[in-house]
Amino acid sequence: MKLKIVSLILGVVAMVQVGAAQNVAQLLPAQLEKDLAARASEVTEVTLTKSMLGFAAKFMDGKRHDDAAVKQLIEGLDGIYVREYEFDKPGQYGPEVVEQVRQAVSTSEWVPLVREQDRKHGETTEVLMKVVNGENRGMFILEAEPRELTIVLILGPVKMEDLGKLKHLSGLGALGAVSGAQHAAHGTHTGGSK
Amino acid sequence: MKPFASIVLVAVFLLFPAVTVLAGSQDQGFDAVVKAIEGRYQVHAERMPLVAFLARVTGTGKYGGSLHKLATVEDFKADVDSEELTTLVDEKLGAGWARMVREVSHHGREATLVYVRPHGHDMDMFVVSSEGRELDIVELTAKPDALEQNVRKYLHDGSEADPARAGD
16 A cells, blocks of 8 residues: 555656646536446546646656747646546446537537547547637547547646647546547548548 | 743733644545544555655655555455545645546556656645555655656666657
8 A cells, every 4th residue: 555655656757757737627517427437436636727737837857858948838728627427338428428528529620630430449539729818728639439538638838739749647648549540641631430 | 921931921912823724634635644544444554654754764765756645444445436435535624736547447446646746846746546455555755857857877778767759
């Protein structure tokens, strides 16, 4: 247990060291979040507000090129919110849950960037960009698999190519995969399915 | 009024706010969380009052953090509802703290809550972790400068401290 605490603290430190968080924006309706957490066998929630991100930036060495780039990125962000749920068996959450999650970003500010549906395996990936006055002000990523649901909300000026920089953050490993998939798709597309 | 009575009155007047603040602080913070957990799950938490002193003596602070308070519940058999535990800690920890990480594994009966609070240039951290039959409550301060220096020691080859980067 002590070892777990130490490794947890080191994990948080590593997360802070590599990455970045303030206003508590509700990623999901509170009741939906509770329901999902109750049904899931594994739950991971990461909330990095602006103040936490600002503190994290202090850890970063601006002299190292890779650190400097991430430091600059996280200093400009308003928050990173991750919710990851793993289920014992398929069917423990339904399409209505995914639809409720989508409602959170169903305003005109949110522009769809990527939508991939793998009907064979029942997998969906969606990436939306928040655009305000022509500027990127956030990103929303939804990955729904039969036994896993991942929701990531990044607030602040972030680009698709920045996801790769954030993937080292604890709990944000999925961003690298999304970023990679997007590159593989040779740019932005919407409504795709396979 | 006699001088002695005046001194007593002044002393009471001066001490009242301090006593009020101290009494209030027991309702929130580390001790409040420990007491609430003890009460809810009918367990006894072993507090380690000298842990901060020992950490200072052994010089563990130089590695990037200083441990302030630690309490452990051994033989923790309670069936924990992670949602309830989260609400309890949220309420008892008090203002200024923000929950950064919550990790729950229903299979392993594991729950980990990590809260942070800016503390000048440093950051206070509060961790509640239950696994199997043990529950630990820890409060510490992370010091970015010392942490950064220590992490750098393991970054000479770019792989030890951050294996994820090695794969890039």
